[in-house]
Amino acid sequence: MATAPCNPAPRPAADSSTLSERDFARIAGIVSKHTGIKLPASKHLMLEGRLRRRAGLAGFASLDEYCDYLFEEDGLKDEFQHVVDVATTNKTDFFREASHFDYLAGTIIPALLAAQRTIKLWSAASSNGAEAYTIAMVMAELARSQAGLRYAILGTDISSAMIESAHRAIYPRSMLAPVSPQMQRRYAMFDKGVGENGRARIVPELRRKCSFQQLNLMDASYPVDRDVDVIFVRNVLIYFEPEVQDAVVRRLWGHLRPGGHLILGHSESMIGTRQGLPQVASGVFRKDRT
Template sequence: MAEPALRRRLRDMLLETTGIKIPDSKTPMMESRLRRRITHCGASGLDDYLAYVFQGGGLSEEWPHVVDAMTTNKTDFFREPAHFDMMAHRVLPEALAGTRPGTHRRFRLWSAAASTGAEAYSLAMLLAEAALAAPQLDWAILGTDISPSVLAKARRAIYPVAELAPVSPPRRARFVMSGTCPDGQASGRIVPELRRRVRFAELNLMEMPYPVDTELDAIFLRNVLIYFTPDTQAAVIAALVPHLRQGGYLFVGHAESMVVDHPELVQLAPAAFVKRRRN
């Protein structure tokens, strides 16, 4: 039948272009996530929509929306706080150790699945605090994601108050400006001082090598690898490692520790790895 073939084609294209593997059993989930596009296109259901996408000339217009809908984009401020504790108490002190007075310590970090920016701005708060105590810290963050729509939200840096709940009151007072969304919902916007140091760009982790600087101090790629096949997981990790400096850190999601298996990476803590230094 045509309908199952089109669903398979959708899953195959998603796997090929994004690395995301969606089993047959997840068809109801696919239809739920695509409901808005199904309605927008006036389709009667998932199969009617896929017929339009693949047979009716809608592929170029709809594919970015399909990828956006099928990407999880789950993120929170200070999610998995142990990683932020490790940044504050190990990674940053280590980076600053031995810095001579009057010099700068360049610190660069990549949030490789940035979604709407909560992770990148959480790290920005941490780095800004460290720079207050150590003005020689010259930091910047790159946030990348496959979805243009979530990156647009990240650049706006406006979040409902409920999403900012994990940010401590002192940090909210220092780094978040209070406001109101057009719908009347209370919101906060990340202050310009942080926004200037966080840059966002579109990047597909399946398109290697990555157009990203090398000699990075840390890479955060959390809760993304679990959606990839084992071969894709290994390929992504192998593509990330050259971007880390020797002694640089890779953080993955806590459910992904067992996924990371690379000869240049040593595990230090749950879901935290360091790149070996050469003798």
């Protein structure tokens, strides 16, 4: 069986091969089955561009050659995770949909303080970690005035590339723009680079609060505690079919402790309302205490 070249040969300057309808449909079918992500025909060009980049990185002379390798030479087994990685959209930001973090800091956490136990938070489609580290910044700020506030944050994502990136916790300086100057000083270490070259790394104290692991929301069960206080699952359900959305929400709901909160992206809140979950703020659902 052929394997992906280990020492990538330089690619020709221009690869004009295209992703055939047939190969697009094959990949879309595989991706949808494994990840739940729909890839309608409108994503053809997007997938083609990303696969072409992957083909180049893996040392193939063209996208055609890469597709031959995937489908004619059984290369999909080796390339599977890369294909999943290219099919996922990982756009994220620090303090994205900021009202959820205000609600976390102003309402959810104050109500948990009396319990005096470790508060568990889960970013269930964490991309490169920006959401998990935003949660960590919010919790660290609260901990400044609440001695003894203990918390642990789990970030999970299907993309191994994103999990690696979250572990590294290094971001372009520009990504930190939504973080207040005060929090930037406390929680990010900037290198000397400027403009496009500038980078910042999340401080070790926050990195220690966050753990990351690969997890597919399509799996029938999740290897995660079932007494989580707050689950963020934002801007991922939109990529799924309605029945998959409902199944994922039901599974995540089962991981919340009574009184716990599930937070969906603003454009996804109708998934919770459709299931009759009690909504306490935009996109925020609270499990009954019973």
